């Protein structure tokens with residue numbers, strides 16, 4: 001964790017830091033005295049409003065982290081037992097978001113839409129700063145290149161990355177490649193899903209414009225054979241395929257219909273021209289079909305969302321459909337999508353449930369999206385701001401709202417990946433001392449670089465305006481710049 005370098009704390013002496021009193025710096029309490037064996041927790045997040053739907057929690061609680069796991073969630077955990085303490089008063093503490101619809105197969109192949117291309121986004125470039133700790137790639141790769149996807153994206157990401165395999169073996173290359181029924185092999189897709197069970201959670205079918213159900217049927221077959229879910233992006237079919245047949249005949253309970261509030265050519269919208277949610281859509285929801293939000297660059301319009309919410313068709317999961325276009329469009333990021341739904345009338349606890357525990361359950365990964373003791377310490381610290389904000393849909397329409405969530409801090413497996421407000425950082429002016437007068441150059445030469453004084457200076461570097469940038473407690477032990485691990489700077 002970023003913070004006060006401990007060698008420097010030792011050098012401050014009793015006049016600056018009591019051996020018994022903790023040092024309080026910018027919301028971080030670094031307890032200075034107890035021996036190493038006294039630290040029971042690596043980090044304690046104190047006094048936030050903990051919203052943890054998986055465990056039925058909503059109240060002012062402390063969250064203790066140890067060895068990358070949630071060690072304890074309770075009222076008034078003793079801060080003296082923690083190596084570092086974050087003051088989360090006034091903030092919301094929740095599980096890290098689980099975004100089940102993203103496109104993160106980034107690469108440099110030109111003209112391949114969301115497959116190993118410039119149009120996708122590296123997970124760590126957007127997820128930590130939007131309090132997201134798990135992203136699921138929605139079919140950017142298929143069975144032919146899932147290994148490349150793992151080597152290229154998953155292996156290089158601090159964000160946890162899972163994947164739906166595209167039923168098209170070549171993945172989401174766009175154009176005719178996604179229309180080729182000859183490359184939709186259920187058996188090979190299922191075999192790849194089984195072989196990469198650590199990362200693959202299901203099968204995606206998308207962008208097929210033909211008149212047949214074959215892509216959906218093969219995706220369901222592959223998912224059934226590999227024990228995963230199907231995610232369907234229906235649209236642009238000529239002639240249109242029956243939404244009723246998809247929802248009530250082809251999809252199983254637990255399968256996912258994404259872009260629920262879209263109104264796009266070639267797909268029947270869930271809300272009819274009279275503003276009424278189609279009854280068979282509500283019936284499918286009752287049967288357990290998952291209605292994923294999947295905002296994207298063209299798949300979320302208030303004309304659908306507003307009447308659907310009013311009539312009880314809530315999104316089963318909040319997701320972004322992140323790619324380069326949606327990132328820089330009306331979608332923005334996960335906290336913006338959650339904020340948009342908040343301003344459309346959904347409650348914050350409900351939204352957190354549908355962004356954490358519920359998507360984790362949909363994926364068959366209930367160990368995610370929870371602050372349960374023993375779970376991975378994937379934690380979102382959010383600030384709920386009030387003011388005047390605007391939210392836009394993909395048709396260019398806007399609503400005005402008064403609430404906005406901001407992501408203050410994100411931890412995955414106990415490591416700080418994002419810390420916008422420096423909740424875990426030392427405060428600059430708290431450690432700063434007046435800059436010492438420079439000795440004349442001749443005197444510096446006479447004393448020379450060696451001797452006990454130089455040795456002491458090396459052990460106890462003087463804090464200065466440039467402390468993190470220039471001073472090093474020990475050679476090769478540079479204090480961390482920017483958010484870092486809770487297991488780093490304060491190790492004793």
Ligand SMILES: [Zn+2]
Nearest residue numbers: 101103138321
């Ligand atoms: Zn998508």
